[in-house]
Amino acid sequence: MIDAASMGGDLPVVPPKDNYINRAYSIKSWLLTKDHKRIAILYLITITFFFFLGGAFAVMIRLELLTPASDLVQPETYNKFFTMHGVVMIFLFLIPSVPATLGNFLVPLMIGAKDLAFPKINLLSWYILVIGGIFILYAVVAGGVDTGWTFYTPYSSTYSNTYVMAAAIGVFITGFSSILTGLNFIVTIHTMRAPGMTWYRLPLFIWSHYATSLIMVLGTPVVAVTILLVGLERVFRVGIFDPAIGGDPILFQHLFWFYSHPAVYIMLLPGMGVISELITAFSRKNMFGYKFVAYASLGIAIYGFLVWGHHMFTSGQSIYGSLVFSFLTYFVAIPSAIKVFNWTATLYRGSISYDTPMLYALGFIGFFLIGGTTGLFLAAIGLDIHVHDTYFVVAHFHYIMVGGTVMAYLGGLHYWWPKLTGRMYPEGWARLSALIIFVGFNLTFFPQFVVGYMGMPRRYAAYPDDPVWQMLNVLSTAGASILGAGYLLPMVYLPWSMRYGKYAPSNPWGATGLEWQTTSPPPTENFEETPVVTWEPYEYRPREEKVVVNKILPTD
């Protein structure tokens, strides 16, 4: 039975007297905090800023593409827009999005720890992200970068006259932020679980963050050294990737995608973890096939390292290399499919509520289905040759990144908003914005599949004057403006709710999970007493027998 009092049904809710937010108010208490929850808030503010910065570039891109000619801006400027859109969104928003905010906040709470294993390193990783962000901002303000977020050589190393160095240094630095975050998570999950919190009792959010952290730790250093080499090549003018003097530009692509393909899973896996939490909480069911979902996360992380070559089917790599990469790529499809099937099965005979986070979860599954199945098109080499570097690819990865990750991020943000702030968000506005985002997103990106298969290459400031192509691009731009409005709404009502929202009870959703056992917002030390876990994950039903037991030992 769900305890009605814990849901805030009858009793008036009062905010906890001592929590991590009201402990101290000075700016210094925030900037020098070692509390993972406060650092999560710092991250939240930072990446929200970068999200809207990257979004502003997206607006410019879509406006330019309203007409076939490059009339709004010069091609030069357009190239800078899409480059900075990519760089800002990927390195400063998507990669830190779920792990650095929700993950930072929730990993210790969910496993019953007082903090991450290395609080100072956690704060350091935020500062590193900010410093990297400043370098990238400098590149933006000083005049922009025009290499594309992929920094392909020899264009980036030899030919581009833009602020490649500043952007490259920024990317290099932000890499260390995610390395340190990943390291912190792995160590925390290994060594700081509360008594009774065995591996198979971990929430799936933790499993997916564990898998993500593995990728962060193993992949990020490789792109760091790759970007470093590009930077050195620009400074010293030595051709490590310049074919004119013996270098190999394809080596850059190998090294770059060795990280950047797994990086896709850095962005996606935490989102999948969020969805697992949402689906179980809003259907009040345990996860169907818990272990399969948990190991699917690890499987995706591991396979993710074996498939980078599928970005290079047209690069002239060997035929057999391409075959192997294509073959392995299809293996990634399996754990992804397992997750979707298990989420669906979890709904069976559940008690499904239509709260906003669940709407986001539903949207996530829909987008992920489209994004995932179009991945099947791209993995088939013969087909990829045609659609590679077209809008088909652009649509595909936006379905995964924006449709997947951002939906999960927003869903998670709403779900844990009461825990983060101690206030409820306005449900009606939130549902409305979820709906707007769903419609706007599809309208923006679905036409891009069509125009992509027709052959429109990506990164084109101007495209052939074909009425069908223009129609599809206009649809896409119209969708983008709806999508933009959908994203702006939470920017209004979420801050509003921090002041005017209803006080949140400690467990407004009636969810399991240790984070709901403490107050909203939690105290600095997370729990009044170290929790002892005696129940299985997502144990919604037999709660009468196995209530939360806080093992009490005599204090000395």
Added chain:
Amino acid sequence: MAEAVHTTMEHPASAHAALQHHFENMEQQREAGTLGMWIFLVTEIMFFGGMFMAYILYRSYNADAFAAASNRLNVTMGFINTIVLICSSLTMALAVYYSQVGKRKMIVVMLILTMMLGTTFLVVKAFEYYDKYEKSEIPGRLFPSRPFNWYAEEEHGKQVTQEPARDAATERNPQAVPTGQEQKPDASFASRAEMFFFIYFAMTGIHALHMVIGIGMLIVLTIMAWRDRFSPEYHSPVELGGLYWHFVDIVWIFLFPLLYLLGAHGISGGH
């Protein structure tokens, strides 16, 4: 870790002074620190791995230029440095040992010895770099460097500029080539040789940077040891420092044969 569960959030007064607030006990704290350092070292392996990858690939593309360029490195200095680092690993291991048994003076002595050996390494490295500077073998365009065309010069017995006496090793170049022909210096070869030096400087430079960071870390550890912070119960900083130091040594153990020895002194120019 489950045996001692504290109920309140404050540690009891009996807890070790070095126990951080968010750990339950020293054991947990030590475990976390060790695991963290190992994971950090894994990221370091991946970091160097990218460069090793580039090195191996280019070596296979440009075997001749790389072998000849490798010949220009001073094997004696490289060998001395290898010995120096192996010794420093030994002293570091001893420092860890003494910290486990709690001999404060010996920890300090061993840490200082390790630092001295590390500094020796860096000084020798600096001499090597200076030698490259003297011979104008710094890649890139920041320093005035001759084009890396000494290979072609040797073959054709021409001196383009006055350069210091050649290494004994390159004099042994076995290939006698018909003399007296008109031939331009081989630009293609030179740029490939330059590539070798670029990779050499990138890898040894980043390795040296790790050494510098390591020495900074040793200074902190020495001060801590001097102030008697360590005890058989709490010595994980020394252990973690040791792990890092050994890792940096091991990287050199790979760098030395790859850069200085591999294929260099036999096959050079062997056609």
Added chain:
Amino acid sequence: MNSLFLLRNFPLFPDEGSTVARNVDGLFFFITAVSAFFSVLIVAVIIYFFIRYRRRSETEAPQPIEGSNKLEITWTVIPFGLVMIMFLGGAYVYFTMARPPRDTMDIYVVGKQWMWKIQHPEGNREINELHVPVNTSIRLTMTTEDVIHSFYIPDFRIKQDVVPGRYTTMWFKATKPGKYQLFCAEYCGTNHSGMIGTIYVMEPADYEAWLSGGAAEGSLASQGQKVFQDLACNTCHRSDAQGRGPVLDGLFGKPVQIQGGQTLVADESYLRESILNPRAKLVMGFEPIMPTFQGQVSEEQLLQLIAYIKSLGAPGEQQQQGSINTPQQSNQRPTSVPTSAAGANRGGAPNSNQANTGAANQTRTPARQGNREQ
């Protein structure tokens, strides 16, 4: 399947202009069908569950369900089987794209920020336009002077990156005369979106007429021969095996034994590397005396040289070159440098040259000093 064929004529679908386009589209429809079927199925199930199991009271607590290994195995194995079919389909289509037929017409492409420069074997040159005959297998050998580009013809469903410092190839066989769009698909700088062009697929007679309109400078091979002589390559690479360099006649497409004992095939990439970086893969038995020509020949001249070397092995020259060259009998060949190789390469696959298998393997007689013309 009827509806699918209708879709092919729908304006939202690109033309099928080449032989592979049909295969690619077939694969596309197959994957679309499978994906759509499962996506619709899953979405339908989810929506059904959403309605059927909506929360009816706040205190509802549904029965937990642990999972089912049978189901897990089912939805692992079935998708796996399906994606393996997709993999095989993709691989099959890819093989037809990646392996040109034996009998191709060779055209050379040089990319440059921001234009495509094209050379026909007959010597015709074009920029951002490519004229080809219909129903003929065209093989493009491509490189670039600066950054990476990508040669993309959507209606032919083919794309190939053009990488500096090496040759990449692609081939196609256009099925319908007409105009087709050419794009650069790999971002290459400021005017990337201006690096576009047109493919003109013509009836063979029209194509011949078009060909005869250009080519003031003679065939590509004869242009290459001129470069060959200008750079004095012929002082060492003599056809009588008396030179200091390997004999090039009949070399193309043949195995070559290089220093270290490896054997490789003398293809375009090998010839290119041997001109720019002669020491990299030295022919067995020769001294590393050839200087690099890096920076001295443009990409276009390189292609001309290669076209010339290819023409040296053309069937027309075959009879003069005599039998298989063994190291001992290498100096019995006529000394005349072939000059009439123009167009001889047309239609004749280099590989069809059977007689000269040993040509590249010959060991040079000791270099004779004093026979230099330089």
